[in-house]
Amino acid sequence: MSFDLVLFGGTGDLTWRKIMPALLQAFRHCKLPPGGRVLAVARDERSDDEYRAFIKERFAAVEASKRPSDEEFARFAEMLHYRRMDLSQPEHYAGLKAWVDERGADTVVLFLATSPYLFPVICEQLGAAGLNGPNARVVLEKPLGHDLKSAQTINRVVASAFREEQALRIDHYLGKPAVQNVMALRFGNALFEPLWRRESIANIQITLAEDIGVGTRGDFYDKTGALRDMIQNHALQLLTMIAMEPPPSGDADAIRDEKLKVLKSLKPFTPESVARDVVRGQYKAGSVGGQPVPGYLDEVKVPVGSRCETFVALRTEVQNWRWAGVPFYLRTGKRLAERDSHIVVNFRDVPHPIFPGTRQANKLVIKLQPEDGLELHLLAVKGSGGNELLSPVSLDLDFDRAFPSERVGGYERLLLDALAGRLNLFVRSDEQEQAWRWVEPVLQAWASDPTGPRPYSAGGWGPAAASAMVARDGCTWAEEQ
Numbered sequence: 376m377s378f379d380l381v382l383f384g385g386t387g388d389l390t391w392r393k394i395m396p397a398l399l400q401a402f403r404h405c406k407l408p409p410g411g412r413v414l415a416v417a418r419d420e421r422s423d424d425e426y427r428a429f430i431k432e433r434f435a436a437v438e439a440s441k442r443p444s445d446e447e448f449a450r451f452a453e454m455l456h457y458r459r460m461d462l463s464q465p466e467h468y469a470g471l472k473a474w475v476d477e478r479g480a481d482t483v484v485l486f487l488a489t490s491p492y493l494f495p496v497i498c499e500q501l502g503a504a505g506l507n508g509p510n511a512r513v514v515l516e517k518p519l520g521h522d523l524k525s526a527q528t529i530n531r532v533v534a535s536a537f538r539e540e541q542a543l544r545i546d547h548y549l550g551k552p553a554v555q556n557v558m559a560l561r562f563g564n565a566l567f568e569p570l571w572r573r574e575s576i577a578n579i580q581i582t583l584a585e586d587i588g589v590g591t592r593g594d595f596y597d598k599t600g601a602l603r604d605m606i607q608n609h610a611l612q613l614l615t616m617i618a619m620e621p622p623p624s625g626d627a628d629a630i631r632d633e634k635l636k637v638l639k640s641l642k643p644f645t646p647e648s649v650a651r652d653v654v655r656g657q658y659k660a661g662s663v664g665g666q667p668v669p670g671y672l673d674e675v676k677v678p679v680g681s682r683c684e685t686f687v688a689l690r691t692e693v694q695n696w697r698w699a700g701v702p703f704y705l706r707t708g709k710r711l712a713e714r715d716s717h718i719v720v721n722f723r724d725v726p727h728p729i730f731p732g733t734r735q736a737n738k739l740v741i742k743l744q745p746e747d748g749l750e751l752h753l754l755a756v757k758g759s760g761g762n763e764l765l766s767p768v769s770l771d772l773d774f775d776r777a778f779p780s781e782r783v784g785g786y787e788r789l790l791l792d793a794l795a796g797r798l799n800l801f802v803r804s805d806e807q808e809q810a811w812r813w814v815e816p817v818l819q820a821w822a823s824d825p826t827g828p829r830p831y832s833a834g835g836w837g838p839a840a841a842s843a844m845v846a847r848d849g850c851t852w853a854e855e856q
């Protein structure tokens with residue numbers, strides 16, 4: 376299968392930080408179909424060789440294991456090409472069409488790694504130039520809009536040029552092997568399904584914690600905030616995978632139909648429930664990993680007095696027969712104590728205890744990063760000699776150890792899926808719009824709330840109010856247990 380991969384935003388951050396390293400990995404693992412071409416498109420004039428040198432230089436900034444040797448880069452770079460384009464000029468798209476047609480590849484993937492405000496104009500022009508034929512796919516990177524209306528506008532323009540199955544919306548969390556293992560755990564194994572319901576599960580917690588701050592992205596981040604940046608997409612996608620019903624098949628739409636049902640079942644927010652069930656925070660100076668770090672308001676390009684949230688914790692429910700009354704807690708934040716993303720499924724306690732001592736119910740921890748694994752926490756008798764006190768003990772599964780050398784990075788997986796036209800791990804427009812519909816009342820309530828985000832010290836776990844919120848249900852966050 377021959378392919379052309381056209382990268383709009385070919386000199387941007389996303390291209391050299393994520394896409395090129397992922398392509399290199401796929402190349403290294405011999406997963407790319409042979410004879411493919413990658414065409415980077417950007418505003419300035421460069422030759423192919425100048426572009427290759429630019430990318431080679433950028434590889435110095437990516438993690439060592441993903442850096443190529445000179446010899447490997449030279450082989451990889453043979454497929455890299457460059458083209459200057461003014462994205463508003465129809466004749467530049469005509470030129471691109473001629474470049475693509477001359478070869479007639481089986482698949483043409485148009486990857487929009489640009490600022491999202493360019494998506495409408497690029498899609499319109501691609502359609503007008505006839506670059507939307509049946510072998511074309513368009514890949515859209517988040518953020519896809521900043522509210523329901525803007526997301527609908529983007530989706531309408533995309534739909535005027537491409538059919539839904541040609542539009543691939545990336546949520547890079549779906550590419551993470553650990554996230555795919557949520558599906559495997561639930562639908563490839565019969566063990567947990569009988570327990571996966573309100574009768575056995577007390578609550579579910581999804582934490583996406585980062586130790587980094589906003590870095591140099593202060594201006595972008597300040598218009599976004601943690602709710603739009605992490606909850607509307609990554610955290611909600613994880614929630615859908617945990618809560619969805621078994622799909623009738625592994626087809627992309629069968630899966631996405633079930634995910635959409637979960638999004639539609641989420642308890643809607645009201646101004647009162649936002650005040651009670653949503654905590655927003657903003658980091659102040661503190662120390663992370665022993666290093667002093669500045670507060671959000673002192674980060675570069677952050678406007679004076681910003682009320683942007685860098686932390687969100689919220690409580691919701693999935694209102695259906697399987698989950699009625701089970702709290703789902705979602706939490707994300709920057710400059711927290713550590714990089715640690717996980718899902719904790721807390722099971723109910725035994726109905727009638729016969730062992731003495733403190734109770735601690737079973738839990739399943741799905742570790743997403745930095746480690747990728749599963750822990751099943753049980754209670755067992757530790758000692759011999761008549762000691763019948765129960766102690767916690769866990770069964771640990773480390774996927775990196777279980778499948779060494781088989782692991783494929785998130786972006787690599789999504790790129791390969793985009794080239795192959797596998798849609799399971801891409802977000803459908805209706806899912807994305809429903810997720811916006813659900814978060815909008817929170818955005819609206821915050822806009823009219825004079826109090827703003829609660830400060831929290833960098834290096835901690837966010838405002839104390841997040842613990843108080845779960846404590847109301849008699850729960851604690853994982854790090855507090």
Ligand code: BG6
Binds near residue numbers: 585604
């Ligand atoms: C991105 C957000 O979608 O995800 C970033 O825009 C965040 O703010 C990143 O840092 C986290 O991704 P990962 O894969 O490092 O957990």
